[in-house]
Amino acid sequence: MIDAGLPAAGRTLPLDHPGPWLRRYHGRPARAEATLVCLPHAGGSASFYYTWSEALSARYDVLAVQYPGRQDRHREPCLTDVGALAGALAEELAAAVPADRPLVFFGHSMGAVVGFETIRHLERSGASRPPDLFLASGRRAPALSRDDGIHRLSDAALITELGRLGGTDTSVLDDPELAQLVLPAVRADFTAVETYTPEVGAVVRCPVVALLGDSDPRVTPEQAAAWREHTTADFALRVFPGGHFYLGDGRAAVLSTVTAHVDALLGG
Template identity: 55%
Template sequence: MSTTPSDDLWIRRFRPSPDAADRLVCFPHAGGSASFYVPVATALSPGVDVLAIQYPGRQDRRSEPGPTSIAELADGVTAALAGWDDRPLTFFGHSMGALVAFETARRMERAGSGPVRLFASGRRAPSRTRDEHVHTLDDDGVVAELRALAGTDAQVLQDEELLRMVLPAIRGDYRAVETYRCEPGARVRCPVTVLTGDADPRTTVEEARAWSGHTDAGCDLRVFSGGHFFLSERPAEVLAVLTEHFAASCATTGRA
């Protein structure tokens, strides 16, 4: 029976699959938590061991300060993933999570490891910036943004006490992503698959396609019907893309 390392702070395994051939590391969006990926872990188990990243400042980490930068998050995740690369890793990040996954991949590659593929979902390319300042708005302004994107649990938005509790972490997430600037020429060595919604108000198809300039190994683009959280609207279609990837990975390496 295989053994795995432990990092209870950053990593959640909702459906542990220690004998799986591949691992998928999932990075949440701004204001999101590891539990967003429970359906993914359920759908892919036991063939894929799904690790969901838990950022500080939310749920069971709510007593910790929220993030201040994408670099800080990437440093924390990189350290947490040490020892988990005994089998092929695939990264999947949505929105802010795509940037954290990208920067984590760069750090791991510099150390001699890294993912076999990066799925960048719902986020324009790292070099494509917009003048956004959600993190400077008052609480009502931040809540209005969350409602507009429709990615936050409706129960949270309706529970005033819970909402006020999580707003500092959400604001920190927005600060991290809105102040992020990638290094000129920043690239990963692994291939990138970009997923985007055709009606996403935060990412145009052209901005999503620009991820091709951030990889040395090829980039493909999948456009789905929907807005910023198309993956919640089209879960079966997104899972089909992941299943296709893992099936190809097994076929390439000759694994069952």
């Protein structure tokens, strides 16, 4: 169900490259109602959102973010700084996203942090279309960021942590060659998110919706609700059954919630 940045072995994904950081798997509708930018978790890749693109591309222009160091970018060095990730992504989005339709971000776990800082970049730069809505999933609020030391674990302990979070089939990492492909990206991503410190009082100007699983071992509802302090606009909290990767088994309910919030943004 959930990849950890492995190459797409045994299958060829339809692919459109709006730029190095963005993947469009199912084309762009002639009259897209909104642009939906989806940011994956630590160790994840753009293909995590392939099924989202399949489900939503009839209405939205779905762009999945591909961090360097995985899948078709596996030869590029991983970035270990949230600011560097956000700055590079913001630059590409400013050039690739049209200004004539709403722009929505969805970021899961690490993707929520990178999404938050990318939005701040776009707002500060005076982009022609700053984001209109931010859905922050499976992540405590930026002000509650802390270093849990996961990026300093041994390879074996890191694999155990991935298994505890769920969503990744860690049995594939029993193969040393596959582990050598995947673990550097996982470690780099955890380094980025665990060394991230937001500016004091950092906020975005768009509405924020925080989403999480009710049994997530990494974030409590109270920690997710603290996203309220990071927007000058409206805030909402949505809790789903499940753990850190609640959006796997609960995909239909999550997609329904995402589309409901986008429809509200569109005035539907």
